[in-house]
Amino acid sequence: MSNSNETGAKMSNYRWVICGMLFLATAATYMDRQVLSLTYKDFIAPELGWNDDNYGLITGVFSLAYAISMLFIGKFIDKVGTRRGYLCAFGTWVVGATLHAFTSILTNGIVDGTWLFSFEATREHLAAIRTTGNVALAVSTVSVWLFLCMRVVVAIGESGNFPSAVKITAEYFPKKDRGFATGLFNAGAQIGALVAPFIIPGIARALGWEMAFIVMSGFGLLWMIAFYKVYDKPRDSKHVNKAELEYIEQDSIAEHTATNDNNDGPKIGLWKCFTFRQTWAVIFGRFLPDGVWWFFLFWAPAYVKDVYGYSSDSTMGIMLIFTLYLISMLSLYGSYLPTIFVEKRGMDPYKGRMKAMLIFSFFPLIGLFAQSAGSVSCWFPIIMIGIIGAAHQSWSANVYSVVSDMFPKSAVATVTGIGGMVGGIGSFLFNYCSGILFTYSEESNMLFLGFEGKNAGYMIVFIVASLAYLFSWCMMKIMVPKYKLVEV
Template identity: 40%
Template sequence: MTRTNAIGKYRWTICGLLFFATTINYLDRQVLSLLAPALSKEFGWSNSDYADIAAAFQFIYAIALLFVGRVVDRLGTKLSYHLAIAVWSLGAIAHAYSIWVGEAVNTVFAALGLAAVPVSVAGFIVARAILAIGEAGNFPAAIKATAEYFPRAERSFATGIFNSGANIGAILAPLTVPIIAAVWGWQTAFIWIGAIGFLWMIFWAVFFDEPARQRRLGKAELAYIQADVEAPRSHVPAEAEAPLRKAGWMELLSMRQTWAFALGKFLTDGVWWFFLFWLPKYLSATYDIAPTAMALPLTVLYSMTMVGSIAGGWLPTMFIRRGDSVFEARMKAMLRIAFFPLVVLLAQPLGGISYWIPVILIGIGASAHQAWSANLLTTASDLFPKHNVGSVVGIGGLLGGIGGVLVTKAGGRLFDYYGALGQIQTGYMIMFSFCALAYLVAWGIMKLLIPAAKVPPLPAELANAT
């Protein structure tokens, strides 16, 4: 019998639930980007109109993350995840009724004496806002569940696995959404994909509970999970025990640990948003690829990112086995990962040979992002106690969302400007350059804030609760 079998493996069942939730999360948010070329023609959207709709999601998502993190810490993982997926599933379905919603918005605007807005744009913005509020709960709840069910040495690997659900969602979407839309209409695509979340809620209700109350979790596995709870860390002072408490936002914002995590999110989250929201339009605008023909290149690209997510989550364990501290191992892994996106700089110069070259190069960059993200997300649980993780992830998510809004809006403006000049490739070259360099810049800032060998200490009452 292996050591893993002797300990038990129920924690990986929980990781599987988080994986499927993240898959559904990305399925729901990806529907719009896949239908964007067709919807842009149907409703006459410019790139800036589409950017406004996408940026509305990112902005609301960012604001919601700040508060959702606190809600997750307050309500607990089980209930908060239920609420999150119920809201985002309803938001996904609401896209199908966006024209009605847009008309209602204009009715309200008319009553208030405000100018009308394009019906389709208003309706999709409202639906995206509902989706964003719900989806904001996914990662704070998933990271908290990972902190509850995994010891520190396994957390980035577990995060890499559940985070790869984003890639599976991105793979499944181009394989299903264009077909559903072509046969039954774009409204049906939003309804059917959105309804999947309600099925997941049944499994979550049955299989998840806090580890101490989980009847399916053996004593040996529970002891293994909690083995490093009291283990001292080099950056945590060994003061006498202090009462557990949740740190307030201002206290968290006064710590360099928070800013290292949050600025890492701010500089790099926008890259993933760009790849997620703009790749279908990039393939359509640059290579005139129809939505139904995008399934293969997008499937290949997002399959690559799944490998990156899992491999990136595993990479720090190699350095941990060599004797590095958990956080130092994480930073070493992230530095190596940060060099891979540089290949995206070649996407435009070599794109004239075949569209498969930018697909593969962007796939490498997107894979690196997922590897980076698996480690960056885990630094929150490395540096803070479990009962503050949701709040820290929320703060980082806020800055990451703001970064995403800026990238999306910049992309829309650049593509409209250079598209009008007949040089849209220049606009994409500018955006790809940012995507290539963002990770090295982010790593450098994180390293300045927190040298791995000298992590600033937490307040005593927080450190003892870790």
């Protein structure tokens, strides 16, 4: 029997151990995304002959596959349970991440018919055969399509992270703490991106870019083993005592809905979720903001290289990317803001969350001045992007919490999946269109607001990114003007 039914003099704090596991999972998935962005310009593109169109297509298709998977993965997790669902998703991600390492070997075999089962030998052979235009085009085309297939596998696996994590947060934290807890595990995104510049380029330079993907898949495998050992629902966990269980379930106790079993409430069908205005509030909260975040995640190293000339493995390049994500860590303070509004001001969770999100939506407006400030120093746009990143992560943590505030636990992963699907579609459009825009702006030497070439392209992207959050907040407020629980 679980120790959750035993009276303890002091409340246990096992919920924070679980939150720590969610943090590590999020950090791992975001480090994986950084593997591609940090190796694209300086390692993969020269070897396989990629351009910005190719990269935009790859990142865009990843986002689209992620989006489609999110529509179904949440329902899958709600159906099979968090433990099995999370492990299946992470296992898929580990397999996909490992497969990336064999792109060059497969490309070499398909194009030239020569199978060399050594990363270094394959790299040398590809360099030798890419002397004619036709072969170079074949290498580029085949490698892009192989990468697309592998990114789809990774996208399917990674899509399970946030629906599982948000559902576990709803299981282990009362509503007033969920924004902060979500902000903590969501900070794994920044930590993963923060650590990656110091690790990934070094591995790629010393051992080849393929080993960077293998190292990440190894970390994912270790996480799966740890999660299997530490996770149980609060009522089943031997580490959660009676005092902590009562704290976790305080909302159900207050609403007289507490049960003595693990029933998560009435089931809601996938398509039924689209009939609720609360679902549409989440959709508007994710579509544009997710596109902004994923753009900076995928393109920041390329931006530093294209505009300022610093490679991802140079000291200056590493410090610029590190600084960007270090500043974005300010979101830890932002994610706590709704808790202050709820506890100090007596607001309901939704009102407190929306007030905080309105504040967050004003910070990205500084992006309108990023390109101009870059003419003074490359540090200014990096700092501004970091602030936008902090605002986004604070925003994102609270959009996730909106779901658990207004839906029964049985539907949390499903609605989170719907939001993730829409965010993935927004990210696909943002990344794919950006790749096309950058190639066009460079080839046509485009002029826009006094900027020329790729700088003009980046200026257009900064304008869209800066206005995205304020527009999204207005749409959320129109959909759900005040706090309203979903009634089934």
